[in-house]
Amino acid sequence: MTIPKFAQIKQFIVNNIRSGAWLENQRVASENELAEQFSVSRMTARRALSELTEAGILTRSQGLGTFVASFKSQSSLLEIKNIADEVKARNGNYSCTVLVLESISAVAPIAIALGVEVDSVVYRSVLVHNENEQPLQVEERFVNPALATSYLQQDFTALTPHEYLSSVAPLTEARHTVEAIMPNSEMCQWLNLYHEEPCLQVIRRTWSSSGIVSFARLVSPGSKYRLGGHLTFKK
Structure with a gap:
């Protein structure tokens, strides 16, 4: 079964985060860079970034780019809820x-x-x-x-x-x-x-x-x- 290009890009990004190649708050590849790397349209690259942003894995800042979200941030305000x-x-x-x-x-x-x-x-x-x-x-x-x-x-x-x-x-x-x-x-x-x-x-x-x-x-x-x-x- 062929994996869609946008899913391949998502997997590529997640693998880089999991391996430590991309650290928390580090800027990740842009839409243009991903589009060129995977030979896809900017729309396909944008979909991958958008879905990972919606999932809280990435965070996007207007005019600055897309960054790895702080998944491992520690907060004493966290409550254990049922x-x-x-x-x-x-x-x-x-x-x-x-x-x-x-x-x-x-x-x-x-x-x-x-x-x-x-x-x-x-x-x-x-x-x-x-x-x-x-x-x-x-x-x-x-x-x-x-x-x-x-x-x-x-x-x-x-x-x-x-x-x-x-x-x-x-x-x-x-x-x-x-x-x-x-x-x-x-x-x-x-x-x-x-x-x-x-x-x-x-x-x-x-x-x-x-x-x-x-x-x-x-x-x-x-x-x-x-x-x-x-x-x-x-x-």
């Missing part, structure tokens, strides 16, 4: 699809993230949060069983992991990183994307007073991104 409440605040209809709810042996990266021993048992969930029956966000979460013993027994169509964990292990701290990614075929299926498009991935670790509670990966279509930050909650 996604169900966010949807309802927009007068949307929230629902959740549970794809995976299981216990697994922690491989090294997960064990390190949760502060547990390698190969120890941890809980894993994969959920799709929906707004008006359309996928809004995929949440893959690993949970420390010692701090949320009944995690696997919860009905996450009735309450979110955030709500449950906040009740059994109240948050005292959270750390986030945010980056642009291109979703794989499985993620495209979960998000009901007809073709690959830039998505924003949030990696989040949360603590309670007793230790690390969870390690989560949240993936949303690129038009729905959030800044990252380090929060300390008031007791």
Whole structure:
């Protein structure tokens, strides 16, 4: 299947950002430069830049050019909100699809993230949060069983992991990183994307007073991104 030229340009730009070749706030190639490089019209190049700008991956300044957006900006003003409440605040209809709810042996990266021993048992969930029956966000979460013993027994169509964990292990701290990614075929299926498009991935670790509670990966279509930050909650 031939990839449209504008999609090739988008992929080229995203790859340069992901690899670090183009840094945050750096000026990217102009419409004319991209049109010449890919042998396309300026309209095709403009479409690629416009779609990435709409997705929050690029930012455009009249008379100055197009720049890489600050995806990894850190903001202490960031709030951890319950996604169900966010949807309802927009007068949307929230629902959740549970794809995976299981216990697994922690491989090294997960064990390190949760502060547990390698190969120890941890809980894993994969959920799709929906707004008006359309996928809004995929949440893959690993949970420390010692701090949320009944995690696997919860009905996450009735309450979110955030709500449950906040009740059994109240948050005292959270750390986030945010980056642009291109979703794989499985993620495209979960998000009901007809073709690959830039998505924003949030990696989040949360603590309670007793230790690390969870390690989560949240993936949303690129038009729905959030800044990252380090929060300390008031007791």
